[in-house]
Amino acid sequence: MRRIVCTVLLWMAAGMTALLAKGVPAGTEISNFATVSYQMDGVSYSTTSNTLSDRVDQIIDVNVVWNDASPVIVANGDIDKVLTFKVTNTGNGEDTFTLLYSADAASDFAVTDPKIYIDTNNNGVFDPSIDNEAYSLTLAAEASTAVFLVADIPADSYPSGSISDNLLEAKSTIGGSGTPGTVYPDAGVDGVTAVDGMNGGVDKQLGTYEIGSELGVSLTKSATPESAEVATGTLIQYDIAVALQGNGSVENLVVTDPIPSGTTYVAGSLKLDGVALTDAEDSDEGRFDGNAVEVKLGTATQTDTLPFGRMITFEVRIE
Amino acid sequence: MRKGLLYLCLSVLLTSVMHAEISITSESLQEKRINKQLKWVKATKVIPGTKIRYLNTVSNTGEQAAEDLVITNPVPKHMQYLEGSAKCAGACTITYSLDGKVFKAPDKLFVTEMGKKRKARASEYKAVKWVIERLGAKQRSSVQFDAVLE
Known part of the structure; x- marks a missing residue:
């Protein structure tokens, strides 16, 4: 008993x-x-x-992910632009991680005055007056917190599409050798042995800023039938006016327009600014691929004194 | 509290040993690569995912044979029994339990899940039982099973 x-x-x-x-x-x-x-x-x-x-025993590990879905769009001279990361303690015990910023050498431009903030109020959004600037983060096992990289964009004239890649690293203060399986006797919680896990107790992730386009491209399309009464066989001419809003350059500008259903493209009718283009894909800007017309305008630039404007025309016949 | 408990258990153990000449010792082992070979050594580095071998050695130090030896080992909490890992040194019958009370062969263990009856998974076993017919005087034998830390 x-x-x-x-x-x-x-x-x-x-x-x-x-x-x-x-x-x-x-x-x-x-x-x-x-x-x-x-x-x-x-x-x-x-x-x-x-x-x-x-x-x-304690497995030490950390995972860093970049949480913005796509590059954060910025403009030259912007201040306090935010990249959002998530740091997770993927180990099985509490750990304190050192947070480290570094610029990625492959970037088009480098940010200035980078600072790291921790999402103190845990709402996933950077609150300048609430969240604390910090370079170490203590997390319980399986816990995660948003971490913000806040930096200034140089007051330069980087063209739109220029990118700046920035690394956020989180490294265990118990281990963090970078080599999985490294053992730290008695260093874990309650004095247990600690072991670097799959990521070696350290992880880093890139976050990207991108200089946005300040330009808008506008397309204005109009249709002119050859006669007031539209019936089978009627010829319709389409005009597409391409314009830019704002000053600057747009690269690789391509205008594509599918032929409306119930109509047939009139072979050889494609023109750019009144100059005929062949339907084949060749050295001129235009082509008809069987379904749509496509005109490659290349780099489009507009200034106050040199406005940009192109006119694409083509004809279809009603079936 | 736990120390008191230990003394209580020790005293119980000592009483049992005085009664008869059979003793049972439990060891936990883990695999370690030594000179490119995997060997089972005393478990010292136990992390989630580690496979532990529980080895129970039964010794008969007396002058008489023991019969109908029934060894039971609850699968430790946080550990999952590994299918087919229960073994014994000689001949034995091995059965398993889902509640620590009723022991059956694997093909007779069932679990009801969302109204449907299915075969129990090895990871759901809560205890292992080995039955050895006889252990002669001055003889020892062993039983074992492997489990993985959750």
Whole structure:
């Protein structure tokens, strides 16, 4: 009877530590024991083994993701532009991570005055008056927090599409060697052994700023039938006026227009600024691919004194 | 609290040992690569995903043979039993339990999930039982199983 009581209590002791959904927390005790019952001279006996207790060691790991869906659009001279990252403690024990910024050499331009802020109020959005500037972050096992990189864009004249790649690194202060499997005796929570996990206890991710286009491209399309009464066989001329709004340059400007259903493109009718273009894909700007007309305008530039404007025309016949 | 418990268990253990000459010792082992070979060594680095081998050695130090030895080992909390890993040194019958009380062969263990009955998964076993017919005087034998830390 006494043995049974003992067994039950041991089970309870083993069950006291909270179980997490993923990965048993570092420091948890894993207990094991076995019992044997047997017969000797027709008498039943029973005995219990020693109780093993293995403590769960700490896996150290961290994951950094860049949370903006696409490059953050900025303008030359902007200040306090924000890149949003998420740092997750993917280990099984509490850890403090050092946060480090570095510029990626492959960038078109470098930001100035980069600062790192932690999402103090945990709302996922940068709040300048609430969130704290910090370069270390303590996270419980499986916990994550948004981290913001806040930087200024140089007051220069980088063309639209120029990018600036910026790295945010989070590195464990318990481990963080970068080599999975590196062991740190007694360094984990409650003095357990700590081991660098899959990422080696350190991770970094790129976030991107992109100089936005200050230009708008506008297309104005009009249709002119050859006669007031539109019927089968009627010829319609389409005009597409291409213009820019704002000053600057747009690269690789291509205008594509599918032929309306119920009409047939009139072979050889495509023109740019009144100059005929062949339907084939060749050295001139235009072509008809069987479904749509396409005109490649290349780089389009507009200044106050040199406005940009092109006119594309083509004809279709009603079926 | 836990220390008191330990003393209680120790005293119980000692009482049992005095009664008869059979003892059982439990060890936890893990695989370690030594000179390019995987060897089972005492478990010291246990992290989620680690495979642990629980090895129970039964010794008969007496002058008489013991019969109908039934060894039970609850699968430790936070550990998942690995299918087919339960073994014994000689001949034995191995059964498993989903509740720690009723033991059956794997093909007779079922779980009801959302109203449907299905075969229990090895990871759902809560305890393992080995039955050994006889352990002679001055003999020892062992049983084992492997489990993975969640």
